[in-house]
Amino acid sequence: MMKYDIGKGKLKNWIVADSSFSSSLLGKAEAIMSLGNGYMGLRSATEEPYVGEVRNLFVAGTFNKSNSLEVSELPNAADVTRLDIRVDGERLDVTPSRTANYVRTLNLKVAELTRSFIWLTSSGKEVAFTFKRFVSLDNLHLIAMNMEIESLNADVEIYVESGVNAQVTNSGVQHFYEGEKRIYDKKYIELLQKTVESDIDFMFHTVHRASLDGVTLEDPFMRIDRRMVMLTYKCTVTKGQKLSLQKLTTVHTSRDKEFAGMELQAMCEQALSSLKVSETKGYDALLHEHALAWEQKVWGLYTLDIDSKHDFDLLAARFALYHLTVMTPAHDERMGIAAKGLSGEGYQGHSFWDTEMFILPFFIYSNPKVARSLLTYRYLGLEGARKKAQSNGYEGAMYPWEAAWPSEGEVAQEWGRVDIVTGKQTKIWTGFIEQHITADIAFAVRQYYMVTGDQAFMDDHGYEIIFDTARFWVDRLEWDESKQHYGINDVIGPDEYKEHVDNNAFTNYFAHENIQLAITYYQQLKEQNTDVFNRLNEKLQLDEVYIAWNEAIGKLYLPQPREEDLVIPQDDMYLMKRIIDLTKYKNQTHVNTIFEDYSLEQLSDIQVSKQADLMILFYLLEDKFSQEVKIANYNYYEPKTIHDSSLSLSTHAILANDLNDTSLAYRLYRQACEIDLGPEMKSSDLGVHTASMGGIWQIIVMGFGGMRMMHGTLRMNPKLPLHWNKLEFAINWQGQRLEVIVTKNELVIKAVNQMPVTIEVYETEYSFDQVLTVSLNEGGQ
Amino acid sequence: MMKYDIGKGKLKNWIVADSSFSSSLLGKAEAIMSLGNGYMGLRSATEEPYVGEVRNLFVAGTFNKSNSLEVSELPNAADVTRLDIRVDGERLDVTPSRTANYVRTLNLKVAELTRSFIWLTSSGKEVAFTFKRFVSLDNLHLIAMNMEIESLNADVEIYVESGVNAQVTNSGVQHFYEGEKRIYDKKYIELLQKTVESDIDFMFHTVHRASLDGVTLEDPFMRIDRRMVMLTYKCTVTKGQKLSLQKLTTVHTSRDKEFAGMELQAMCEQALSSLKVSETKGYDALLHEHALAWEQKVWGLYTLDIDSKHDFDLLAARFALYHLTVMTPAHDERMGIAAKGLSGEGYQGHSFWDTEMFILPFFIYSNPKVARSLLTYRYLGLEGARKKAQSNGYEGAMYPWEAAWPSEGEVAQEWGRVDIVTGKQTKIWTGFIEQHITADIAFAVRQYYMVTGDQAFMDDHGYEIIFDTARFWVDRLEWDESKQHYGINDVIGPDEYKEHVDNNAFTNYFAHENIQLAITYYQQLKEQNTDVFNRLNEKLQLDEVYIAWNEAIGKLYLPQPREEDLVIPQDDMYLMKRIIDLTKYKNQTHVNTIFEDYSLEQLSDIQVSKQADLMILFYLLEDKFSQEVKIANYNYYEPKTIHDSSLSLSTHAILANDLNDTSLAYRLYRQACEIDLGPEMKSSDLGVHTASMGGIWQIIVMGFGGMRMMHGTLRMNPKLPLHWNKLEFAINWQGQRLEVIVTKNELVIKAVNQMPVTIEVYETEYSFDQVLTVSLNEGGQ
DSSP: OEESOOOOGGGTTOEEEEOSOOTTOOHHHHHHTOEEOSSEEEOOOOSSOOTTOOOOEEETTOOBOSSTTSOOBOOOOOBOOOEEEEETTEEOOOOGGGEEEEEEEEETTTTEEEEEEEEEOTTOOEEEEEEEEEEOSSSTTEEEEEEEEEESSSOEEEEEEEEEEOOOOBTTBOOEEEEEEEEETTTEEEEEEEETTTOOEEEEEEEEEEEETTEEOOOOEEEEETTEEEEEEEEEEOTTOEEEEEEEEEEEETTSGGGTTOOHHHHHHHHHHHHHHHHHHHHHHHHHHHHHHHIIIIITTSOEEEEESSHHHHHHHHHHHHHHHHTOOTTOTTOOOOTTTTSOSGGGGOBOTHIIIIIHHHHHHHOHHHHHHHHHHHHHTHHHHHHHHHHTTOSSOOOOSSBSSTTSOOOOOSEEEEOTTTSSEEEOOHHHHOOHHHHHHHHHHHHHHHHHOOHHHIIIIIHHHHHHHHHHHHHHOEEETTTTEEEOOSBOOSOTTSOSBSOOHHHHHHHHHHHHHHHHHHHHHHHHOHHHHHHHHHHHOHHHHHHHHHHHHTTBOOOOOOTTTOOOOSSTTGGGSBOOOOHHHHTOSSTTGGGGTOOHHHHTTBSOBSSOSHHHHHHHTGGGSOHHHHHHHHHHHGGGBOOOSTTHHHHHHHHHHHTTOHHHHHHHHHHHHHHHHSSOTTTTTTOOOHHHHHHHHHIIIIIISOEEEETTEEEEOOOOOTTEEEEEEEEEETTEEEEEEEESSEEEEEETTOOOEEEEETTEEEEESSEEEEEOOTTOO | OEESOOOOGGGTTOEEEEOSOOTTOOHHHHHHTOEEOSSEEEOOOOSSOOTTOOOOEEETTOOBOSSTTSOOBOOOOOBOOOEEEEETTEEOOOOGGGEEEEEEEEETTTTEEEEEEEEEOTTOOEEEEEEEEEEOSSSTTEEEEEEEEEESSSOEEEEEEEEEEOOOOBTTBOOEEEEEEEEETTTEEEEEEEETTTOOEEEEEEEEEEEETTEEOOOOEEEEETTEEEEEEEEEEOTTOEEEEEEEEEEEETTSGGGTTOOHHHHHHHHHHHHHHHHHHHHHHHHHHHHHHHIIIIITTSOEEEEESSHHHHHHHHHHHHHHHHTOOTTOTTOOOOTTTTSOSGGGGOBOTHIIIIIHHHHHHHOHHHHHHHHHHHHHTHHHHHHHHHHTTOSSOOOOSSBSSTTTOOOOOSEEEEOTTTSSEEEOOHHHHOOTHHHHHHHHHHHHHHHHOOHHHIIIIIHHHHHHHHHHHHHHOEEETTTTEEEOOSBOOSOTTSOSBSOOHHHHHHHHHHHHHHHHHHHHHHHHOHHHHHHHHHHHOHHHHHHHHHHHHTTBOOOOOOTTTOOOOSSTTGGGSBOOOOHHHHTOSSTTGGGGTOOHHHHTTBSOBSSOSHHHHHHHTGGGSOHHHHHHHHHHHGGGBOOOSTTHHHHHHHHHHHTTOHHHHHHHHHHHHHHHHSSOTTTTTTOOOHHHHHHHHHIIIIIISOEEEETTEEEEOOOOOTTEEEEEEEEEETTEEEEEEEESSEEEEEETTOOOEEEEETTEEEEESSEEEEEOOTTOO
């Protein structure tokens, strides 16, 4: 049973804990308690192995294609977490009947995982175990582990095998050539692997320090086997004695920037000597450095506090910030955020629109440097996007639905779950026809620009993205002679239960926005920044495509509300499909149950949606639709939406708040938090839902905080949930940090750098350069 | 705890059983109870999974090289044995405290594995489980499984997930591309895989029949995931009800002879329809057909009976015959016997000299057709052997130390266990310099010929092997100017603890024998069979190499006994190395403990041997050495031999018998039997010791039965162990079946076809054509 509120005192709302252990439900804790630092992600499988465990270690950006039939994915690198522990010959196996005082905690504040319990051997001996580990935010290459075994009431023989095991795979897919394996000085393990296609060297260096009541145990038994190097420590631990095992591992790859151009041997030497430096410090000092980095880089920066009657609300928010940190390769702009972060094999480590629409807003407002890095990843991705456009017969940049290494282009899987009718795998069309992502990225570039004012980024990268995506769209549009407008046929919109639709509203509006942005920036640049204009004009023949943009922009079909009920058709056919009773699926305890009754092809003929589609359009382009239209459509579509995507709830929560249903919004906030942190024990098996983590932040700040950037203007219409007394957060606005406190009665904003700010609060514009205080009517305005 | 004597009545000495289960020692039962039919081998992992299990399914001859850095090996194909079983949501996990009446048995007579027990749920419900399975000897492609679950004292919810899982690897090495996955008619699973290098299609077809008290359960939940297809059956089993699940799987590959030239789709269709035929029969009828095949092809053919005070003696002999059957790809002469059979990943499915020296004698005397197939594998292997010779700069055929697909040549691994001094992996030299195998194969060809009189085999294959191996040897010899003889330097002999030695006695004598055979057959053929001679002379330029053979044969150095103590130097340096106290290693409970104290390089300087070296020479070329010399060397070398190879004991047992130490011989017989069937629970983890299985048969027939073929003459000098009253066996001699009964007082031989036989018994020659009875003096002569 996961528990989320056991932190006391200073640790209150900082602890995610598991107070009992079930070996049949391992994935939840493995994923939600996963550790990481953006460079690598380490799934929190327990030290002792269990059937069904998933031991994952991913290093961001190290994509590899295991063979020509597979897509590029993040390879599961060697495991260092598994320890084979035997007490008097019995394998340690935490079954409830033989375990007492079990607790596993992830301390979000210092990002350390600990686990302790007392285990009874079959002959009744009591042995206390404590395990600790962290993945350093101070030294991005370091995994530190510590184990203590204390014999409480008798003498026991302890056997611990530990090392580096590269026999692991991604669900059976092996990505590595076996490399050299070696033990230096009977204690430093070196294990190398190389990815079979992308040619990336991985270097593992591990050192152990085993000691019994402080006396070092020398000369472990050494074993080098296929793809593994193991050391075994054996000793008798008498009653009251304590056996400690410290294990430090460094992980480096030839993709690391600091290794650019270096030979394998030189990299290994550098890696090994860095391990030796860590070794001299030891676990506790390394933990201290790591905790300091979390304080400086995370908690000190991402101010967020919620005074709620439910402690869970704050814990869940911190949990989201924790994962937003560990999942994000902030150190390298060649890397994006994976849909499951670095916490599981799901979605192969690929980046989707999840980044731009759900996660990026957090970074734009909280850590623009990281936002810039993530958008630079998309800039580098223009190479892949142009490849994809070309191979699909289009001009410009057509972003991949799933992106891996930026130059590669589309990496989407082609085959998915079983079709219950045909017994075959369902073809996955998203990589071919879910095309809105191209406009989503252009939209995100503009959001970043508007919020940060980062002109250099625009000049170097941003404009080029917007122009070349707009070039794609005008080439993509199809002229409908009968209706005398351009349409976009045969796509998938955000609602992925509708494939091969024509004129998906979201797609059309976003394509329109993309082209409009290009026209606007073309004009601005031409007038205001000739250098950049000329460079891009030469590179992209802007003058030519500008004509096409202007020709298309007025004739691109934008679906409008029906007269009778103000419902906007999600696509040309949606409203004509049959309506069925969805109660069963709306009440489901886990997602995707509808596929037990219907094939995807059958779903195409039913008015059922996987996730927010029009709703996200209302959220992102809110000024294009009236409140009446929004309400009418919310009431029409939400009952037909089964929220099988984790992207759905946060949008609906923000919308509900916008539409003044604060209590529904709060309920949806809780639901969104429970996607990973809830009672459904299998929802996180493939990894945490990263978009939902960004969504949680957005519900808090964009929803309850009511913050939005419209046409370059900051707006804040806060509406706290009933249970909340106070919400504090900070954002970056035009280079300045704004600290915001919202209570039921008051909005207070502090301009930290004392630079002038203009903000709209409930339709009144305020300007200030120190502190703004606006009193709010109880219950929102 | 393994037990080996629980069969009662008709099943007496037919049952290998396990009466309790330990999840920390899985390998033993997995390997020794493994099933197979020579086409495929299925390791006997339990249905419910455990940490540390090894689920293996190998199809003989389907070698693949997973990448350019690996050697060819038998790939671990998809698993069908695993069932995920939950009772009231709890995963079935046979822990002693919750399990009663546990027993797992391998019935050797019908080659069926069964397992039954009562399991207590955590709420105290009692559920009885019975599992059965076999790998058909009647239909080589069929794996049949049956499960019954009965609820004894309450209602339980049962969940069973079952299907085909191709996520398995060889210790992390993946050999397959993922192929098509499909479910036909909601019940027939199809899963295809293709080896990545050797391009072999594997086709799995599985059908389930689940029923509750006879009523079929329809519409399982279907899941197609990465490299797997699964069906889930869920139901409530009320008290007294029985849930049955029958699972039939066929395995086919494009390497199957009957599929030659066929397209994948046609193969699949044929495979699926063959499954449907099996489906109509059902488990019990299929088992009956399978048992009949075992009676006809195995037990009815391989007469072997021992009347011993220790039942184990007979059980172990039957166990050996069982494994000699399941390990041997008798259906296809393109395939050899793997060192671990098809029962584990050890030695990658490669064939060594183990086949010719340890296993082949059994088949030569018991089933010459299979012996011929195995030697034809070596004939086809001439292609690989010539490749190896060429790449090593030699002429003729230099057989690979490790062989896979016959045309490939050498496939030995290059790196082995950790060197405790350097911390690196030890270089494995056998593939380069353990060269005696070339002569071993020539020797085996002659043995086969002499025993069977199969002239057609010699004409088509046998002579060519002997001539081309002899060609290799004369090119390989090195002239020693100072000693005026030819030597063979820088080799490994049978004793692999001595690398890079000069003039290993076994190697030199066997090379000499090989060349001598070539000379003899050259002369015979030239005189008696001009057609064959001319064909081979043209192909191999015999006339030319014949001169070289004659030049070399008299000058090849054959190490002789030292004057002072009659000890023959195992190699030029052995007797000059230092002698250490080996007591610790002689008393070891598992092999290879010496490597915890010494590196292989260090062992090179010590008079310590891994296994029989001179002893096997004495056994195979017994008439070249006097009894005194044999005794002197036995007494010198055996104390220095730590029997770290399973090849060692059987040779020593036969030698001990030859040297009249019957009680030592019996003790060594027991030890040889206990290599797999003994108390050391980890010795079989990587698979059974196939050479030892052949060795067990040899100890019985060549040792206690005293049978030998010398210069074409059959000899039998039986000497039964004290505990044995009677030994019965049958052999094939010159196309006739001879049935032999040995008691303390009498030797009776029946010539089944009533063809004349000449045999030497204790130096007296007898001729007969019906029954020979020779009375023996008690205690041997």
